[in-house]
Amino acid sequence: MRIITLHCDYIKFKPLKKALKSVEDLKDMKEKVVKDPLVVLTAVEEGDNDQTIKHLIASIKKTAGEVKAKHIVLYPYAHLSSNLAKPDTALGYLVEAEAVLKKEGFEVTRAPFGYYKEFELKCKGHPLSELSREFRTDEQKGKLSSTPPKKVAKESGKIILDRRNLKPNDHRILGEDLGIFYLSDDIGPGLPLWLPNGETIRNELEQYMRQVETRHGYKYVTTPHITKGHLYEKTGHLPYYADTMFSPIEIEGINYYLKPMNCPHHHMIFNKLVKSYRDLPLRLAEPGVVYRNELSGVTYGLMRVRHIMQNDAHIYITPDQLKAEFVKVLELFNEVYKVMGIKDYYFRLSLPDFKGNPEKYSGDPTEWEFASEEIRKAMKQWGGKFTEEKGEAAFYGPKIDVQVKNANGKEETLATVQVDIVVPKRLNLVYVDEKGEKKTPIVIHRAILGSYERFVAFLLEQTEGKLPFWLSPIQVRIVNFTDRNVKAAEKILAQIRKELPSLRIESDFRNTTVNDKVRDSELLKIPYIVVIGDKEEEKNTLAVRERGSAKPKFGVSLNDFIKEIKHKTEQRE
């Protein structure tokens, strides 16, 4: 049931004509006037029951008491709902409500049900004079949350990759063949499941970033996935982001949203941690999970998803620190991308287009100019190549985007560094400067890897699945030559595991040819295949095949092999 209560000076209404054939004829078609009423516009909905009426009466009593109204006008108003109860049911409940309210000592007028009526009222206009309420039974609440707007097939089909249109290095093909991720019809579009091999890669990347970022002075934090809606109203994100945010979840009468970005959370942490300019720069980092309602037509593989784990960080600085800190971020890009072996990318300086589309950007244009200029200077000091693009800035500031191409040659933004000159002010973020004055910090939002989803997708496509040793889900496979050699191979496996406990090594002792086992390992892009045969048993050595090489190295000593692996792990090769 939905209602609107209006505390009025008066209401006049007059039935004109039946709206429903089934209602009884009215004896009295005269105009009625009620003075100082509490008018309750009501719409009885499908599924309303006695519980709903109890809520209705309690709510009317409360409001009437607060505004000191003695006369209640129950006015059927079907337009409040698109899911109305049947007329008989609705009328029955209204009559019941009328009777109960009369018993409670109110004067009650019930406007005729099922008639077109002319009406005129004058609302008093004080804060409590206009209220709307919605009463839902538990059952209706359940329906709201569990009934999707579209019918879902009873049994979900499987998801089929149409490989004919895909390049062999497309991450969706590699993702399936190498066991990286899986899209289940039962989970939903844009919501990939990371399989063990994929999670291994993602976690290696995360651990690496934690290590590097900690060395660069970042502090790691963790923030919740759902948050009260009013935070996004305060930050001003809501109007810009409403389309990409999922519908709110109601908890104890308050709307909570799945967070579409981590910034506001980090800003709250800033508030807790920062008092003085001496506390700056503050660099907060988080592998933060955000949820964005990407249109179903644009999600694909791991590139474009609705559950996004960002390699996120926010750097809080004074205006003086902007350029230097920006250069540091650019240097961090160099360091990380070198380790990843990424070469095919370019930086794009995304600036506002104040002439073409000024309403897209909020805040003070001179601050925009300052921020844009500082970034440009930072880019020049850093010395790398970049292009400039007007109209690509975020609503809160200019930014740098790292642009790459996917397997199809389509451009994607891999990572980003954004300067925020708007939101800190809105959220009243302050620090005290050298002169004891309160100042607003500037925030650099940055994601070096962008999101883990897209980064892994991109890495797979760039490397054709031949990931560097340290990122390979399976790093070494040990293969027996014949059944005779299983024991010796197991012994060597145990020795390697003892020396290198975190090495991802596994065995393939199937009863098939060496050629067959080598082929399978090569198809899985495993960096090292170690074969143990009679010769190896005799000489106590290994036959080591590096991924993709034409011939194995025979006679490698276990020690040398372990040394090589250790070196590669430490150097992240």
Add this chain to the structure above:
RNA sequence: GCCUCUAUAGCUCAAUGGUAGAGCGAUAGUUUUGUAAACUAUAGGUUGAGGGUUCAAUUCCCUCUAGAGGCUCCA
């Protein structure tokens, strides 16, 4: 989300308005192999879901779901 296309075995693909096939993979047996595919046999399917037309639908039509390309948007 919109426009176009697609959905057949775990994977890659055939076929048909009248009982659905192959290769690879899987399983079992044989084989004991020197660096990208040993041999034989067996199992595996309500042809994405729901509805319609028809004596009969996997095939024709509609709806839905998912995927692909494009648009738009984005990390």
